[in-house]
Amino acid sequence: MKISLELDEGKPSELILRVPRVDEEVLTLQRQLLQLLGKAPEIALSEGEREIFVPVSDLLFFETMDGNVYAHTATACYKCQRRLYELESLLPSTFVRASKAALVNIMEIRTMSRSLTGVGEITFRNSDKRMSVSRMYYQGVRDRVEEVRLKHGKG
Amino acid sequence: MEKGKRVVSSSIAWGIVLIIGAVLLILNALDVLPFSQYGLGPWKLCLGALLVGISIQILLGRKPALLFLPLAGLFLVFEEAISNAVGKGGENLIPTWVVIVAAVLLWLGTEMVIPKRLSTAHGIFHNGGISLYLDAEKDLQDAHVHDIAGSASVYMTNQDLYPGNGRLTVEDIAGKVTIYLPAQWRLFVHCSDVAGRVHVPKQPEGEYEKSLQVEVRDVAGSVDFVLENQNPEQEAE
Numbered sequence: 001m002k003i004s005l006e007l008d009e010g011k012p013s014e015l016i017l018r019v020p021r022v023d024e025e026v027l028t029l030q031r032q033l034l035q036l037l038g039k040a041p042e043i044a045l046s047e048g049e050r051e052i053f054v055p056v057s058d059l060l061f062f063e064t065m066d067g068n069v070y071a072h073t074a075t076a077c078y079k080c081q082r083r084l085y086e087l088e089s090l091l092p093s094t095f096v097r098a099s100k101a102a103l104v105n106i107m108e109i110r111t112m113s114r115s116l117t118g119v120g121e122i123t124f125r126n127s128d129k130r131m132s133v134s135r136m137y138y139q140g141v142r143d144r145v146e147e148v149r150l151k152h153g154k155g
Numbered sequence: 156m157e158k159g160k161r162v163v164s165s166s167i168a169w170g171i172v173l174i175i176g177a178v179l180l181i182l183n184a185l186d187v188l189p190f191s192q193y194g195l196g197p198w199k200l201c202l203g204a205l206l207v208g209i210s211i212q213i214l215l216g217r218k219p220a221l222l223f224l225p226l227a228g229l230f231l232v233f234e235e236a237i238s239n240a241v242g243k244g245g246e247n248l249i250p251t252w253v254v255i256v257a258a259v260l261l262w263l264g265t266e267m268v269i270p271k272r273l274s275t276a277h278g279i280f281h282n283g284g285i286s287l288y289l290d291a292e293k294d295l296q297d298a299h300v301h302d303i304a305g306s307a308s309v310y311m312t313n314q315d316l317y318p319g320n321g322r323l324t325v326e327d328i329a330g331k332v333t334i335y336l337p338a339q340w341r342l343f344v345h346c347s348d349v350a351g352r353v354h355v356p357k358q359p360e361g362e363y364e365k366s367l368q369v370e371v372r373d374v375a376g377s378v379d380f381v382l383e384n385q386n387p388e389q390e391a392e
Binding site: 047048063065066068070072074075076077078079127128129130 | 285286287288292308310311312313314315316333335337381383384
C-alpha cells in the first residue's frame, strides 16, 4: 500500500483511503484509523432505561436468549434492541456466526477448542468469559479466524 | 413460575423422601414391615430412598431422559426383592452390565430425540451450554438458579443499577454452573457442597459499595464464581 502526504493549507484535514475493493485489510485499517481519531464505531446498548454507546471493538460476542439479544464486553453484558440478523449486516465482517443464536468477534478470540461431541468452546482475550460454538459453525469460525488473523494480524 | 417456588418444592420433595426412608428403616428394624425377608437390608432401603429422591428431582427439573439412570439404580438395588416376588428365588434377572448400558443408551438416545429447552427464565438448565441473564436491578432481590446435569453460565445485566444487598441462591446437581459477577460487589457466600466443587475467588479486604448474599447448594457438581474486574489497576495492586 502506498502512503503519501499532501500539504494543502487551504483545506480541512481529510483522510481518504483509495482502494480497488473493500476487503478485510481495508476494514481493519479503517477501524484502526477511526480508533486513533477517537471515532471508533459504536453501538447503542441498553442499561435499564438508558442507552449507552459501546465501541464495537470492545464487544466479545452477542447472544440470543429468551427472545432477547445480549451483548458482552470483557466485564459486562447489555441488552441490545437489534435482532441478530440485523447485527450481522450492520457489524464489521469480523463478527461471524458461532451458532444460530450467537455472533462472535473473531478479533477477540484467544483460544478455540472442540469436545468429542463436536461442540466447540471459545475463550477471549482479557476476559474469563467463554462461549459455545455449535458443530455446524465451528469450522467456519476457525477458518475465518485463521484467514483474518494470519493475513492481517490482530487489529 | 414464581421465584422461589421451585426451591420450595424441591426441598419438600427431598424432605419427604428422607422422612419416608427413615420411617421404613425404623419399621424394618421393629419387624413391623420386615423388608429383610425380601432381601432388602437397611442400606438398600437408604440407597433406594436416595435414588427415589434423585428421580423426583429429575422430574421436577423436567429432564425425563436422565430418569433412566436412577431407575436403573433402583432396579439393581431391588433386583433381589423383585426376583423373589416373581418367584425366581432371588436370581439375577438381568446382568448388571446390561442394565447399566441400557440405561445409558436410553438416556443418550432420549436426549437426542427430545429437543432441548429451557424450562423457566430462572429455572432449570439443560445440557449443551445455556446462558441465563439476571437483571441486577430487578432480579437480585431474591434470585434462584437451578441446574441438573447441565452446563450454565449466569450473567448480570444492568450491573450499575444494582441497588445492593441482594440474594442469590444456586442449586446444582451433577452440573456445571459459572456465575459472572462484578468484582466491585462484596460476596458473602454460604456453601453446602456434597462430592462437588465450589470455587469462590478471594476478595481483597476493604470497603465495598454493594454486597450480594449467595447461598450455594451443590451435589456432585461444580459451581464457579468469576469476578470480572472492571479496574485493571485495582487487580494489579
